[in-house]
Each structure stands twice: as C-alpha cells, then as structure tokens.
Amino acid sequence: MIAAERAAGAARTLTKRSAWAWVVTASAALSALPFLFRLDGRSHGDWLQFLGRFHPTLLHLPIGLIVLVPVLEVAGAKRAALREAADFVLRAALVLALPTFALGYMLAYGAGDAGATVTRHMWGAVVLCIGLMLCIVVRPAWAAREQAFVYPAMLGATLLALLWTGHHGGSITHGSGYLTQYAPRPLRMLIPGAAAEDVGGNSFYALHIHPALDAKCASCHGSGSAKAGLRLDTYDDVMKGGKDGPVVVAGKPEASMLLARVTLAPGDPHFMPAEGRTPLTSDEVAWIRAWIRAGASATATSVPGVKIARDEVEPPPQPVGDYSALVPEIEQMQHGLGAKLVPVSAKASDGLILRTVDKSSSFGDADLASFKKFAPYIVEAELGRTAVTDASFDTLKTFTHLRALHLEGTAVTGSGLGKLSSLTQLRYINLSGTKVTAQSVEALKKMTQLRHVYLFNTAAEGEGTTARSTP
C-alpha cells in the first residue's frame, strides 16, 4: 500500500516537473515571438491579414471561459462537480487563447500595426497566456488542498491581465477615448491622460489641419495605434512620415502621399480613411492641399488661396481642468461674496463664468483677487460696471483660460493692460465706457489673439478697434 502511494506520489512529481518544463518552454517561445517578428509598422502579406482578421471573432471565446473559471471555483465549494469542470474550462481557455494570440499577432504583423497601445495589448496577451499556463500547473496542488494561496493569487493576476489586455484591445478598435469619453467626472479624474491633447496657437495647422487629422485619422495613426508606423496626431509626426517614407512633401501637394491617399476614389483599396470610417470633407482636403502647397508650416497663420470666414477661424476653446474638488469652495465663495461662478455648460471642461451682476457696484479688486484660486477654470469674467480698477490686471493675468473679459463701465484707465498679453486664450475684451485712452490701449494692438475689442464711449473710440477682424 505504502509503496503504491509512494509510486503515485513520484509519478505526480514527475508529471509536475515535465509540466513545469512545458510552461517554461512555451513562455519563452511566446516572449521571444515579438523579438523574432518585430511589429515594425510594415505590412506583411495578405494571408496573414486575412487570417488575422478572425482575431476579433475568436477572442471573446477564451475571455468567456477565463471569466467562467473563478465562477466555477467559487460555486464548486457547494457542488464538487463544478470544481472538476473548472479544470477542464481552464485548459480549454488556454487551448483557445493560444490561437487567439497567434491570430492577433498575425493581424498586427500583417497589417503593419504599431504603436504603444498595440504593443501593450500584445504584451498583455503574452502575460495572459503565461498566466493561464501557470494556473493550470499550480491548480492540482490547490485542488488537493496542499497549497491554499498560490492558485487563487495566480488566477487573480490572470484576470487582471485579461482586463488590461481587453481594454487595450478595445482602445485599438474604438479609439483611446472610447471608454472615458462619457465617464462621469469623478471617474475621469482618476484616469490619467483622459483630457484631450491640446495644440495651441493660431496657426493654420493648429486651427484647420490638426483638428481634421485628429478627428479623421488619429484613431489608426495616433498615439494608440500607428498603422504603417505613421502618426498624424502631432506636427512632427506628420512631417516625419511612416515606414514608407514621408507623407508630406512641403510645397508639393501632388508628391505628398497624405493628400494622394485621401483623394483616391472612395472605392479604392488604398483610400483613406479606410474601412468605412468618415472621410475628410472637401473643405478639409482643400485645406490640406493648400497648406502643403504653401510649405506645410507649423506656424504660418494664413495660407494663400484659402479664405475661411471669420467665425470659422475662431479656434476651439482650450478645455479647462477638472475643478470638481473645488465645488464646495466655489459655493461657499458665492454665498460670501454674492458673485457667482457659473458653469458655461454641462461639460465641466467648458469652464466657469465669473458673474458679478448682483454685486457689481461693490465688487472690487480685493474681491476679484479672492477668486485667484479658481483662476485656471474661469473662461469669462463679467466685471462690467464693477468697482475694479487697473489693479485688477494683476489678478486677471493669472486667469490663464480667460476667453472673454468684460470691463465696460468700470474705472479702469488701461494702464497695465499689457499684463494681459500672456492670456493666449483671450478673444474678447470690452472696455466700453471706461477711462482708457488711445495710448493705454496701444497694448491691445500687440495682443494678436484678440478677435473682439470694444472701446465704445471712450477716448480711444476712434482707434478703429471696435471689432477687429482677423488677419
């Protein structure tokens, strides 16, 4: 009897040892794959892509099985049969996960996908497969109650790897903002990088080219996924081009692949944006063509041959940061001062309006200074007919996101207006009915970001700046 038991024990040790050997070998093979076939952004062969496109079909199967495992394990505490099934499901998951991984790799390698998200997704899948194998190996000891924690910990880690991999996979398909776009504000606060990247400035590129490329191209050629090694989400990347060389030849639209690919017939296999995504509008194509012809500059503010109506030149407002943590303080502030901070809209990133209309006659520089804390969130300051003076400019220059400033009917003389020149977002300033003079508003002329300047009923009224139009 004892000999038989010992023999069985030895056999188990033996199978265990060989199983470990298998795991180590397979893990090494999986980990080596990305180094053997680098995801370099080049596409390789139609067959790989054809097969690879079954990846999205297959992948949900192993996910379902993996998620089923902990359910069976827990339920198995009551019905032993379920725990027996868990072992089978775990093995089945691995059997399916490996081909899924292979197909996914074919998809990325074949289509020439590259980029941080693709890489993360791929390594996530490697970890997930290894995790599954380890789970299978350590499970018998747990089932035999020899080891209490290793398997549950392993399974937990595998599930986390599943979550991470799945998330990045989703980001590749739907774009990185898909999940966070409509997340409630407190949730979004926890996610780094959920706020959109901002390209500031008044240049033609920033106002027209970047927004178009960002909206129509960056989901495949962006920070998440850079197909063909090409990223179009920053100016430098646009000019750098992809694995097949540069896509923009400054001054030569006909030689620029960027333009060529978006102007093909929509049915053409090389037409971009691919796969039924929204194509560029004819305006956008015209802008890109004119922009390339004019030298594809990052800074030029106008492009010959393109006349865009004044209103369209208005750049999109820069989103403000998250102020939700300050809301109680904002409310307290309002009760104390009677001046309000009102959200521009339901979207917090549209910022706040400082509204003083109920307190206007008594609202002075000191009161304004007490709003310094909320400076980066205030996009509009309604200080018309308040008691603020030129001293307010010291506070106002800290309102970095200020777009509109109402000072009409105040005692400001305009000395120190130049302090506001650092407010790159400032588009509107109303100095009607103030004591400004032709000299003191000279500073405004240097502030090219301004679109609307109002000097009605002032000594400077004749300056012809009542409604400055853009260059």
Added chain:
Amino acid sequence: MKQHPLCTDCEREVDVNSLPIPAGLKREWSAVETRRQFLGRSGKVLGWAALASLFGETALRGRAVGADVKSPVSSPGRNNLGLPHFAPKAKRAIYLFMSGGPPQIDLLDYKPNLASQYDKDIPDSVRGNQQLTGMTSGQSRFPIAPSHWGFKQYGQTGTWVSDLLPYTAKMVDDLTIVKSTNTDAINHEPAIMFINTGNMNPGKPCLGSWLAYGLGSMNDNLPTFVVLQTKTNPKENNQPVSSRLWSSGFLSSEYAGVGLRSGGDPVLYLADPDGIDREVRRKMLDAVEEINRQTQADVGDPETNARIAQYEMAFRMQASVPELTDLSKEPQSTWDLYGPDAKQAGTFAYNCLLARRMAERGVRFTQIYKRGWDVHGDVVGVLPTLCAETDRASYALVTDLKRRGLLDDTLVVWAGEFGRTVYSQGGLSKENYGRDHHPRCFTTWMVGGGVRPGLTYGETDDYSYNVVKDPVHVRNFNATILACLGIDHNRLTYDYQGLDQRLTGPQPATVIQGLLA
C-alpha cells in the same frame, strides 16, 4: 374613517360610506380619496424638500433688511438641470415679435417678376390646396398685388431690401434672413400660440418660459423673462396679445414672463405708499411669507413656492426697476441712434432701448410685442407707419448691442406669426391693396450670438407663396433658437400628462445647421 384632506369642518366629519349613495360611487370615492391623500402627502414631502433647498441659506443665516437683501428664494429658476447642454454662443435673447403677420413681399422677400403680373390671377397650381381664411375664401378672384415699394440691394451681400426699411438695409451684412419660415396655422390665435409655445392650443409654456426654466436666472434683481408691450397705434389693425403668450403653461408660474406696462409705472404698485418704508415692507413680506410657508406645508402646492419667490422678486424689483427705467444717464449717442421716439415710454423704440438695458443687467429673455401688422387692407396707408415705428428701432437695438460688445452673446430674433398673401384681399388698385394671412412662407431674421451673419436662407417661389428651397418650419426655427442658447431641444423636456413635453412638440424637429455660425 376617511376624510377629505382639505376638509376643515372637523365637527361634522362626513363618512361617505354612510351616505345613501350608490355603492359604485362610494368605491370611486374611496379610490379617489386614497389617491388624493397620497398626492397630498407626497406633495408635502416634496414641498418641504423644495423649501429646505430654497431656504437653506436663510434658515442658517437669518435675513438682513435693506435694499441689497439677498434671499435665497431670490434665485428664481435656480438651475439644477445641468443646462446648457453645450457651450452656448448666446447667453440671452431678445425677441422682437411682430404680431399680426408682416407682409414679407413688401419688406424682404423681393419678387421682381410680380410687377408684370399686376392684377393677373395667381395660378391655381401655385395656390394648390392651401386653405384660405374666411376673409378671402369668398373672393372670386385672387389678383396679384406687386409690392407698392421699390427694392434696392444693400451691403456686401447685396441683399434686396424694400425702400420701407432704410435702417434695416444698413445692417443686412449682419443679419441672418430666413425667407422660408413656415407654420401650420392660418389664423392669428393658433399661429401666434404655435410659434411661441410650439402648440396651437394654449396651455403650453412659451419659449421664454422654457429658457427661464432651463437656463435659470443670470441676476437676482430682475426677472429672468420680461415682456414689453408696445403702445398700440389706433390707425393699425391690432390683434389682441395677452399673457397667454408668455404663460409658463404647466411649468411653475415662476417661469412666466413678467410684463412691464407700456405707460405710467412700468410695474403697478411697485412704489411703496407714503408712510411705508423698506423696513416695514420687509416685515410685511416676511409675515406673508410665513403664512405662505404654512399653506405650502399644509397643501403642498408648488405654486405656493412660486408665489413666495414672486413676492421676493417684486421686493427687489422695487429697487431695480426704477434704475432700469431711468434713462437720464443715457448718453446723447443713444438718442441719436434710437431717435426721438425712444424718449416716449411705450414706443417700440423705447422698448428696444429698455431691452438693451435689460441685456446689460442680466435679463435672460426679453420679448417685445409690436402689434398692428395685420394689414388686410390699406397696405399702402398703414405699412409705412408700421415700418417707421419699427425699422429704425430694430436697427438701433442691433447696432447698440454691437457697439457695446453685447451682440457677441445676445441673439436677436425678428418674427411674426405668419406671412401674407401675394394676392390682394379686397379691391386691388394701382394705389392700394390688402393682404391676407399666409402660413406657407414668411420672412424672419436673426442676428447675434450663434447665427451666421450676412446670410439669406431659404427661397420662395416667384409668388412668395411656396417654399422652394430650405424650408424652416416654426418647430425647427425654435429648435435653432434653443441651439444658439446651448440647448438641445430634444433634451429640454418636462414630464406632464404622460409625455416628455418640449417646446418643439412631439413631432421631430431639427436644428437648421445652415443658420448657425
């Protein structure tokens, strides 16, 4: 023992079940009564919750006495709806309502081909199956009446404008002219209700009430929604205009338009009588409010809260309205712009000036009614008067807003309830003609925050009878106004009578993107 919750006669409690009435009635009574009790109870709970939120501040801090009293009920329409839905281009709006139906053919919808068709009948194919009013349905002929006035092109846009509108002509490059506005109703009452409330029957909230409800107040001392009526000119054919048009319908009456009178005191009994000072008034209001709060607690009618808020608003308006209507500090440039009419209370020009002053003071929505556009006859006699009354003032308002930097975030709308026919009502002569109501097309304009300047949108056929391009139904017109103010018309709703009510009604409405800047 069930008793009606409002029954105060406690000595003779009536038990319905013991009354000699049919059993079915008793059953019905008990069902009704239970529901009443439930509603009464929940009303009380809600009422207290509402009161608590309204009075939160006072309850903690007590109430000061003085001109700048800041009571928390003072935030009529405090906005908890999370609106605007998106960043608005316009924070406020001014609506110049041309009641009666201005004749588009004589003002902005230029039809050069009509001159050659004088006194010819309008082709049946154009008229189609359009219903006629009782005023012309008996006519044997529908003779075409070309406009009596010449048209010229103005501005960089080369917009054609009638000689009747020399001032409007000066601002065409700023205007968004909609030639294809159309409505469902052919008579004043349904049409004016329809464009104001989205429904031909009274009882729905008007545009201004929806805005007050949705966006809330921008200031504590003036109403969110003000209505200014222009004094009528007895020479003109004035259609009745009354508070049903600025009613809040099923919304709390807090959101109804506050009418300022066109003559005498803008608000009646606003001044304290001799011997009553601010403090006495305050004490009286506090006492009244206490009673109202008890009523609210007992009955749970939310209208009691509205009443409390309105008393408080009236108290603050005692200080703010005299300041608003005191035009003595207006610079000479104002009078140069608006003209001498503006010095006379109750004129359209005066109201336009007040509207500008209210825009500066944080009134969300001002609607000015100008009656008299119902020119069934004597177009040649009456229309010049109407235009003289409104043309310069409209131009002055837009220009004034523009030079003061207010037009960037104020939307100004000019519209009537429908248009007028190309054919003459009554006798047509070279000297005179009349025009009947016409719902299929009329011309409106907008200017300011959110709309595209220098645009003429939509086209009508050669007879200004049918829309041939880019129709703008009143529903879509209203949806577009809401869009300028940051509101998605499909999401500003109020659950009433089992329907998510909205300004544009249950039928689908779309924002006219082509009108937006």
